[in-house]
Amino acid sequence: MNNQIKRINFNHSFIFFLFCNFFSIVALKITSFTISPLICLLLILIIGISHGSLDNIKGKKLFKIFGIDNFFIFYFLYILLALIIIILWIILPYISLLIFLIIASYHFGKEDTQFLIDENSYSNQLLFFLKGSLIID
Numbered sequence: 001m002n003n004q005i006k007r008i009n010f011n012h013s014f015i016f017f018l019f020c021n022f023f024s025i026v027a028l029k030i031t032s033f034t035i036s037p038l039i040c041l042l043l044i045l046i047i048g049i050s051h052g053s054l055d056n057i058k059g060k061k062l063f064k065i066f067g068i069d070n071f072f073i074f075y076f077l078y079i080l081l082a083l084i085i086i087i088l089w090i091i092l093p094y095i096s097l098l099i100f101l102i103i104a105s106y107h108f109g110k111e112d113t114q115f116l117i118d119e120n121s122y123s124n125q126l127l128f129f130l131k132g133s134l135i136i137d
Contacts, residue, residue, distance in 0.1 A: 108132035 059074040089096045106125075109132025117124050 102129075105129050105132035 063071060063074060106129045109128035113128055113131055
């Protein structure tokens with residue numbers, strides 16, 4: 001069963017890789033590609049917001065591990081972190097974007113691949129980053 005899941009995941013990743021590269025080449029050839037911000041907005045609204053809606057569940061698990069009972073702290077820190085990121089985005093937009101893309105690449109790759117990998121090595125960390133960068137591409 002695990003080999004079948006690995007094969008399906010590999011095929012999915014390979015097809016997604018080819019699709020992303022094809023789409024990038026087409027987008028570069030079309031100079032008046034003004035619909036891409038709309039596509040990005042729709043993807044963020046459809047996928048991004050629903051993905052972030054599970055953060056409170058992960059926060060509860062994390063607080064349980066650390067033995068913190070007051071969950072109000074999580075919401076306070078979560079909103080504070082969002083405000084800090086917004087301020088940094090205004091002050092240092094290019095650096096903030098670069099850091100965001102690096103973290104997002106690693107995050108998406110790890111979430112998509114972690115269940116298939118048992119060991120925690122540097123090559124696997126690189127694999128997480130490279131696989132996640134396909135989504136960011």
